[in-house]
Amino acid sequence: MYTIPGHHHISMITKNAQQNNRFYRDILGLRRVKVTVNQDDTSMYHLFYGDKTGSPGTELSFFEIPLVGRTHRGTNAITKIGLIVPSVDSLQYWVKRLDEFGVQHEGITIFAGRPALLFEDEEGLRLALIAAPNTKVGHWETYEKSPVPVEHQIQGMGTVEITVKNKGKLIRTLTEIFHYGLKTQDETTALLQSIDDEMFGEIYIVEQDGPSEKPGRGSIHHLAIRVKDDEELKYWNEQVKARGFMTSGIVDRYYFKSLYFRESNGILFEVATDGPGFLRDGDVDSLGEQLDLPDFLEQQREEITAKLKPIL
Template identity: 50%
Template structure:
């Protein structure tokens, strides 16, 4: 039995925080649940978007790096994120909404066996909106300060696509280290799940030779997987230490986590469900104002001085 409960969040790179904020709040209708900084590099914004309260499994996070260049796509990278919606009508809604905002999208089609809509964000980050049911994402908390109707809101993270040179090695890691199960295997891709009947724990492995991706704006930095609490995280840490060297457990204020990079160079984080984004904020003011982990509070004046303010309107 796996300790992994599904996807916790994904972290990406953006060149411009203001533009990023606009797209994920005004276009995708997500709530910005945390405006903070990279705890390891506090001169850098770290933006979190999710459902109303930041339910585990709904968060997309972005590091702002103003000097970053373009992404040169290739292998050994996390290459596409799926976001779950409730119905075929939702795909039609999003097709029309994204087109109306001048975005190039593919017609309603399929992805990984799901009815889907494929598109890219303004920085080239690849997405699939997929129609599926998910036990984990039934906890989704609707956000009422968006013009996206509740019936069509993004419920959370679905299948995550990873492209690698050595599919067997990463598959072994997913099974042995994270307790996942191989649920299907084809010529083009192999699918693993931590929770067998839940799309919110699905990882799609594609094998591809060639040049390794050179990350830039719109690239995916890492995938974080969910565990219930620190006790489960420590058990995962023990399992990881049998094959890899991890970061050890780190207190990220909103959750505790550890990081490990597997053989193909894919960076995984494992993060606890709690205490969550409400640990330093009430629900009404979530995502407003610069939030800092306690260890960074003594540096607040210098940190705020170095950041370009984001217009929330």
């Protein structure tokens, strides 16, 4: 039986790629590992940030939509991204760093049962740095040129919060199809893990009634979970369809292959393969420094480039 080894990436909406680049590269210290375009709308930047090579499990991705409006927060949405840091001392470092750059935060508190520092980016995307001293993030590679010291660098995605009207339906999807383990549950929350006692595949569900979120800048479009290869992806595609969900079928995203589906609350999930990865068309020393296009878009480079505003 196949298992899900954790999160693959998570995708958000930004209004301004330049501002977004400054926040995630220059303040949070992530590496910009890929500058490409949305393959379904090539007028739109698709930016990826992560570790040294953009390893699966470390990737934050953003679609730039310059005309997008603000997010109207509500339920039936992915509402917070946890990012792993090595220790509580790292949280103290990040308090000072966020203060230095004028980023408002809530101070060190508890999120999903662990010490955490909650804050938002400039567009209202909700983030949490979570101390994980006993977690060894084997898929994370140090980025030596980060402005953040190695001992405090973000080590990839941790707990992802999803807010829904019916948590039971989401729990059943994750446990019965993908074999997530239910760690804790009360009347309004539940904590699930794809790998027992590991945060990098953890989903924190909050049940909340009310209007559904209307997405905009700073909203989260979808969560992608990891699978090893094409064979496993085909298996999961059949499993999802067998439970009565419609899928996109398998889509070749050049850097990985994917399928997409919405669970019963409307949350969009992607299931993505680990490879080929971002080094498919890039050198490790120059990742993210130029516009990369999949082979099937390369002949349109001049036309695509003309529609994009350069990112410094």
